[in-house]
Amino acid sequence: MSAPTSGRLADAAETLAAGFSTRRGPAATRLLLGVVGPPGVGKSTFAEALVARLTAHGSPATVLPMDGFHLPQAELVRLGRRERMGAPDTFDVDGFVATLAAVRADDGAVRAPLFDRAIEEPVPGALTIGPEVRIAIVEGNYLLHDTGGWERVGPLLDAAIALEVPEEIRLDRLVARHVASGKTPEAARAWATGPDAANARLIAASLARWPGPLQTLALD
Template sequence: MTRYLLGVTGAPGAGKSTFAVTEQRRLSEEGMAAAVLPMDGFHLSQSELVRLGRRDRMGAPDTFDVDGFVATLERLRAPGAVTAPGFDRKIEEPVADAIEIGADIRMVIVEGNYLLHDRDGWERVRPLLDRVVFLALDDTVRRERLIARHVAFGKSPVEAEAWVARSDDPNAALVAATAHRADEVIVEGAA
C-alpha cells in the first residue's frame, strides 16, 4: 500500500501547522495513523544563510533545501520508515532526523509555503502530492499572528513588524499567486 500525501499550503501565518495537526488528530480519532511533515525542517542553516547573504530573507524559496525536501517526498512514496529534519523555532535552525514517519503510516500531511511554487526546483513538489489545499486568511489577521509569533520567539515588536514587512509579506505575495494550482482553497475571514 502506498502513502497518501496531502499538501497544506498558504502564506506565512495562514495557519498551516495548526490545520495539519488538527487534521492529524481527527484522522487518529477515526483510526487512521497519520504524520505531519513540515517544510520548515528544510530551512538552510543560519550559517549557510549568512554565507549566501540570504539571512535577512529567511523564509524565501531560495532559503530552503528544496532538493532535500523533494528527496524526502520521494522516499515517502516508497515502502519503509522515513526520517526527516524538524525545525527549532527558538534557535531558528533545522534539526536533523527529528521526525520519524513509520512504515505503518499511510497518510502524511505535508505543510509548507511553496508546495505549489513552479520554479527554482519547487516545481518538482506538486507532482509528488496527491492533493493540495490552500489556506487563505485575511491579511490583517495573518500579519497579527506573525508579529505575535516573532515576539513570542524573542523579537521586539518593532523587530517583528520589520521582519514581517521585509520577509514574510513578500513571501506571502509569492505564495498567494500559487493558490490557483490548489485542489481546494479554504478561505478564513477576519472574524
C-alpha cells in the same frame, strides 16, 4: 504545538479527515496531502488538527513540515541569504523532494528534519515517519511554487488545500508569533511586513498559476 482550534478550523479538519481516512492510495504507497498558504495563515496549526482527527478515525497520520528543510544559518550566511531567510532559495529543496518521494514510495521508516524556532535552525532527523503512517500532511509555503526546483513538489502530492484567513488576522497572528519566538514588537512587525510579505506575494502568485486541482479553505 498546541492547536487553538476555532470552530471553523475544527469542523474543516473533521470533514477532511472523515473523507481522507477512507481514501487509500495504491496498496504500497502513502497518501500525501499538501497544506499551503502564506506565512502565519495557520498551516501548522491546521495540519496538527487534521492529523489528530485522522488518527482518531483510525488512519495514523503525521505532519511533515516543509520548514524542517530550512538551510542552516551558517549556510545562509555563506550564501549571503541570511537577511531573507524564508525565501524559496533558503531551503534544501532537493532534500525535501527526496524525502517526499521516499515517504510516498513507502520506504518503511523515513527520517526528516524539523525546524526549531527557538534557535532558528533545522534539526536533522528529528522526525521519524514510521511504517504505520499512511497519510502525511505536508505543510509549507512553497509546495506549489513552480521554479527553483520546487516545481517537483506539487506532482508528488495527492491533493492540496490552500488556507486563507482575513489579512488583518493573519498579520496579527504572524507578529504575535514572531514576538513569542523572541523578536521585539518592532522587529516582529518589520519582518512580517518585509520578508514575510514578499514571500506571501510569491506564494499567492504561484497558487494563482497552479494548474492542478486546489481546494481553498477559508478559516478565521
